[in-house]
Amino acid sequence: MNPLTSRQKKAIETRAKLLKTSLDLFNKHGYEHVSIEQITKACNVSKGTFYTYFPTKYDVILEKFKELDSFYSTVEKNIDSSLPASEKILTLYQEQMKYLTNVVGKDLLRTVYTAAMTSQVEQDHYLISPQRMIFQIMNSYIEEGIQLGEFRHDIEVNHIQTIIQRCMRANVYDWLIHNEDFDLSAEMAQFTAIVLDGLKIKNK
Incomplete structure (x- = not known):
């Protein structure tokens, strides 16, 4: 198996960060009270990046x-x-x-x-x-x-x-x-x- 490229590693890390941050925010504020904008802002990424990994919240x-x-x-x-x-x-x-x-x-x-x-x-x-x-x-x-x-x-x-x-x-x-x-x-x-x-x- 070929080793992951730096771009692939970055993608895995970004997805994991979005997942963890979203769940943390859901737990803290309630699922319906957390927007995708709040999630992406906390992760310092764009909304487009979120939708790359998760079609919906x-x-x-x-x-x-x-x-x-x-x-x-x-x-x-x-x-x-x-x-x-x-x-x-x-x-x-x-x-x-x-x-x-x-x-x-x-x-x-x-x-x-x-x-x-x-x-x-x-x-x-x-x-x-x-x-x-x-x-x-x-x-x-x-x-x-x-x-x-x-x-x-x-x-x-x-x-x-x-x-x-x-x-x-x-x-x-x-x-x-x-x-x-x-x-x-x-x-x-x-x-x-x-x-x-x-x-x-x-x-x-």
Whole structure:
């Protein structure tokens, strides 16, 4: 692989600076109260430079979702394929919660979730897009669980996925509004296990 040119290195540095500065400003002032002009002024670059890397302000937020989805792909490869579907789902969520707690953190996640609810986002929201890696992985586990007789057959895959994903978002929301005594991983495991139990086929 050829080494990066000084121009390529500069481009990477500029993009990273725009990303970090934008997120810092969103966290400090609120997503809807920060303009692209404020971001570019803080980075000492032109608006044209911002648009070179991010088509819209919201694309900065999308970067964090895409980082999460890349993480999910890595986790999936390390999950024991012999586990029941419900255990795979719980394992995926456990790793997700550890990542959110230890890598993403509350401040950044609050910014991401707040931006997701702003009226300035006019496009279909990536947070709930079926194209996201987390949904694709979850669908494969649910389909496997149905085929192997672990999960009920009377509920469609997408409906089961919606139920499970709402468990995740509810727990994350609670974590964001509680003090530090709220153990996200433990709460998620307990809550999701109860919901998954209700989706399983019961032995008569």
